[in-house]
Amino acid sequence: xxxEWRLLDTxxxxxxxxxxxxxxxxxxxxxxxxxxxxxLYRWMPSAVSIGYFQSMEExxxxxxxxxxxxxxxxxxxxxxxxxxxxNGELTYSIVVDEDHRLVSEDFLxxxxxxxxxxxxxxxxxxxxxxxxxxxxxxxxxKKISGNAQTRRMHVILxxxxxxxxxxPELMFRVLKVPSEKIRDKMIRTVKERxxxxxxxxxxxxxxxxxxxxIIRGFEESFKIKLIxxxxxxxxxxxxxRLKDEIYSRKEWNFKR
Amino acid sequence: MxxxxxxxxxxxxxxxxxxxxEGRIEEIKIMGDFFLHPEETIEDIERTLRGCILNEERICxxxxxxxxxxxxxxxxxxPEDFARCIVMAGEKDG
Numbered sequence: 001x002x003x004e005w006r007l008l009d010t011x012x013x014x015x016x017x018x019x020x021x022x023x024x025x026x027x028x029x030x031x032x033x034x035x036x037x038x039x040l041y042r043w044m045p046s047a048v049s050i051g052y053f054q055s056m057e058e059x060x061x062x063x064x065x066x067x068x069x070x071x072x073x074x075x076x077x078x079x080x081x082x083x084x085x086x087n088g089e090l091t092y093s094i095v096v097d098e099d100h101r102l103v104s105e106d107f108l109x110x111x112x113x114x115x116x117x118x119x120x121x122x123x124x125x126x127x128x129x130x131x132x133x134x135x136x137x138x139x140x141x142k143k144i145s146g147n148a149q150t151r152r153m154h155v156i157l158x159x160x161x162x163x164x165x166x167x168p169e170l171m172f173r174v175l176k177v178p179s180e181k182i183r184d185k186m187i188r189t190v191k192e193r194x195x196x197x198x199x200x201x202x203x204x205x206x207x208x209x210x211x212x213x214i215i216r217g218f219e220e221s222f223k224i225k226l227i228x229x230x231x232x233x234x235x236x237x238x239x240x241r242l243k244d245e246i247y248s249r250k251e252w253n254f255k256r
Numbered sequence: 257m258x259x260x261x262x263x264x265x266x267x268x269x270x271x272x273x274x275x276x277x278e279g280r281i282e283e284i285k286i287m288g289d290f291f292l293h294p295e296e297t298i299e300d301i302e303r304t305l306r307g308c309i310l311n312e313e314r315i316c317x318x319x320x321x322x323x324x325x326x327x328x329x330x331x332x333x334x335p336e337d338f339a340r341c342i343v344m345a346g347e348k349d350g
Contacts (some may be wrong), residue, residue, distance in 0.1 A: 051288075051289050052295045052298075053286070053287050053288055053289070053290060053292065053298055054287055054289060055271070055285070055287045058287065059269065077291075077295075078289070078290060078291035078292060078295060078331075079289055079291065080268075080269075080289035081289070081325075090343055105289070107293065107331055108327060108331070111350065126289070134267075134268075134291070134331055134332050135291070147292075149290070150293065150295065151293055151294070152294070185315070256285060
């Protein structure tokens with residue numbers, strides 16, 4: 001019988017809750033309160049997340065975000081700034097024990113293994129996706145998914161995005177450019193280096209279709225069975241607390 | 257304050273902001289889209305660099321020591337890359 005993991009589809013939430021819930025699930029797993037888990041989610045309102053080591057002021061155009069009603073949050077994980085459009089992308093997270101067969105001491109190898117579910121899911125949609133070290137998934141050399149991982153309390157948390165469609169102009173209204181002079185150049189660069197499901201297939205894939213493919217991708221690639229479940233009371237309470245005390249606070253979001 | 261940005265070949269982007277006081281690092285922030293596990297090690301590295309003179313090799317050694325003390329893993333950049341960017345930022349201070 002295949003190993004069973006929990007599947008969560010938490011739908012639309014704000015940036016602070018989204019980051020808080022990923023951490024809450026990892027904490028719950030470290031205390032053996034929940035099984036290994038894959039979560040699918042989206043961002044409402046649209047939001048920018050920055051990597052743990054980035055500076056909010058240097059990466060994000062705060063004023064533009066405030067004007068457009070776009071949230072901004074610091075992640076627990078490293079990596080770069082990401083614009084999470086409500087309708088433009090699907091986000092996933094994986095919470096798995098450090099001693100699981102999919103996890104090795106080598107971070108690159110673990111990225112490769114954990115990204116393989118997304119790679120296979122995208123291939124099922126007819127997208128020739130490939131893992132590209134360190135932490136990207138690309139199609140014809142262009143990035144379609146970025147991923148980031150952290151290890152705490154003997155649990156791995158990896159989250160990442162899958163681009164359904166991409167809008168480089170909007171991306172650079174919310175992300176800072178070093179100078180106005182090179183804004184157009186940066187937009188061109190993104191167009192050359194980033195792609196989306198719509199760009200590759202020439203059609204929109206619905207969130208339902210995308211989720212089904214990603215779920216099957218994870219099941220086949222990880223050799224697991226995903227069982228739909230709900231977040232526990234422990235996770236919900238902890239997520240609310242982490243949102244209130246950390247992720248929605250200036251002290252966290254502007255700490256670097 | 258001195259600021260520098262350094263793109264690691266085949267790797268990530270490092271940004272450093274620092275201030276010097278009589279040739280020694282007074283305040284420093286190492287930023288970027290690299291990965292460092294555990295993440296909090298960055299604060300240890302910054303602490304350990306305060307008071308250090310702007311010598312690339314010495315800075316690099318301090319970073320290496322901080323990493324091994326924590327059993328930390330740096331991805332997408334090396335201690336040498338950090339040290340390079342720190343010296344670049346230091347040369348721009350003042």
